[in-house]
Amino acid sequence: MESAGGEARPVLPPPPPPVQELAGAANDVPARYVARAGNEPKVTVTAPVPVIDLARLCQPGGGADEASKLRLALESWGLFLVTNHGIEATLMDAMMDASREFFRQPLQEKQKHSNMIDGKHFQLQGYGNDRVASEDQVLDWCDRLYLLVEPQEDRSLDLWPACLRDVLHDFTTECTRVKDCLLREMAKALDELGDDDDYFIDQFGDRADTHARFSGTEPGTTCAPDLTPCSSI
Secondary structure, three states, X not given: OEOOOOOEOOOOOOOOOOHHHHHHHOOOOOHHHOOOOOOOOOOOOOOOOOEEEHHHHOOOOOOHHHXXXXXXXXXXXXXXXXXXXXXXXXXXXXXXXXXXXXXXXXXXXXXXXXXXXXXXXXXXXXXXXXXXXXXXXXXXOOEEEEEEEEOHHHOOHHHOOOOOHHHHHHHHHHHHHHHHHHHHHHHHHOHHHOOOOOHHHHHHOOOOEEEEEEEEOOOOOOOOOEEEEEOOO
């Protein structure tokens, strides 16, 4: 099978049924969703995940202690939790409510935003399952809605459910503010970068992709949206 541009599209196995439909009809999780013994990641936690107070970190002329904690987090864990980020609780609640509203819709409505083109060809954005490459692939026990949110001019708004559009735009704007603040503070915390506070922002470039992922599992339930910026370099 070839695409409109003449490039061959891989033939993939048919997509599995929506997890929310399976969860509502079955008592047991189907075998395709059960990880095989020995595939579990081995994780040894030796210390709590670092927590960074963003308000203290970004205060003008201050935040030296928080900056030291940030550098230590980058050098040890490579990740950290953020508190006092300034995103209003009402906006986060509205984002969760809108996500739940989408996953509670009938399947026919959710399929209007499907990630399958003509029911045959997988695309990253849209509602459905993750890409299934083989019949024996272990699948995630969730349905997902995956959307490109930045750059704004590249959004595929036909895949954006009406219940999510306004609140997701506002939520993305706030997350971008937090991201840019953190990236600048990360650059400041690393002495090796000198005075180049925009070093990491410049690495992402002006048109870095950011995706939002929403996951639904049991009928009527959903997980918090995950926004992931992707560097274009």
